[in-house]
Amino acid sequence: MAKSPIRILVVEDFEPFRAFVTSSLEQHPEFEIIGELSDGLEAVGRAAELNPDLVLLDVGLPSLNGIAAARRIREHSPQSKILFISGDQASDIVEQALSTGAAGYLVKSDAGRELLVAVAAVLQGKQYLCSSLSRLHLNHNGHHHPDTHALSKSKQGVSPSPQGEIAGRHEVVFYSNDSQLLDHLAQFIAASLNAGNGAVVIATGAHRENLARSLEAGGVDVAAALEQGRYIAVDAAELLSTCMVNDTIDSNSFLEGFGQLISQAANAAKTEHPRVAVFGEGPDLLWKQSNVKAAIQDEKLGSQLAKTYAVDILCGYSLNNIRGMASIEVLQQICAEHTDLCCR
DSSP: OOOOOEEEEEEOSSHHHHHHHHHHHHTSTTEEEEEEEOOHHHHHHHHHHHOOSEEEEOSSOSSSOHHHHHHHHHHHOTTOEEEEEESOOOHHHHHHHHHTTOSEEEEGGGHHHHHHHHHHHHHTTOOEEOGGGTTOOOTTOOOOOOOSOOOOEETTEEOOOOTTOOOSEEEEEEESSHHHHHHHHHHHHHHHHHTTOEEEEEEOHHHHHHHHHHHHHTTOOHHHHHHHTSEEEEEHHHHHHTTEETTEEOHHHHHHHHHHHHHHHHHTOSSSSOOEEEEEOHHHHHHHTTOHHHHHHHHHHHHHHHHHSSEEEEEEEEHHHHTTTOOHHHHHHHHHTOSEEEEO
């Protein structure tokens, strides 16, 4: 039985941009544009009448601004998810928009590369902030730094968590270029190493080398961390090759291999209750090879690791690879496997 299309109401008073949004979404058969409006007050009435799955809403609208319209839409059509798409980047406006219960905020200048990712994240129930807002500290920001809860470590390794308890985080970053990824990744790894914890980086050679330079420039003694065993860096393609059977990941090999790396880094940590920061580039490599099924499998196994060990896992996807080749269903599956999302 065919799935019902995702019904979308587009509210934007600048006709050329509205046409861009609708034409971009109409390329995907999973979407149905059920209305194109330019007026905030009219949007409230139409949302109440049509009960769309998703409302794409500008802030600056005639009759009733988008923030006020969002509050009313939430009252009349509470099941409708709202994604703001606006040219306004002011932190107070973004905070007000998110305080309405909207699920995300996308700046118009980022829409060309991030629209599909933003829509997928919001539909999956995640809060989304675009790359232009990544450095804002917002009261309603849904992206959190890894917290301090941890599992106890025995002399033999990292203790598994009680059944069903989520021990770690599983974050995804969508990035436009390597420098943006490395900036985010360097902060992620440095925070763990500087706290006396461990770190495992599974990446391409170029990313491993550039990350090491960034960490050194930021004051991290990479050589010492490597010698102590707190920092482990391995080649993503080589590690994946040990787990692949007929273009499918062997789950046991994957979990055993990653578990060993995590335990090694945790055992070398200097803290009483160690955490391990893990960066994995395997899913993106599989995506580039058009092996989307294995990429999703990799993410699901990563979620298992996050439920088993005291880890904070970060995955990275190039937005350049996603544009033009991603179905919204696949993007939703990727978003579903992560506790946090961000765009750079």
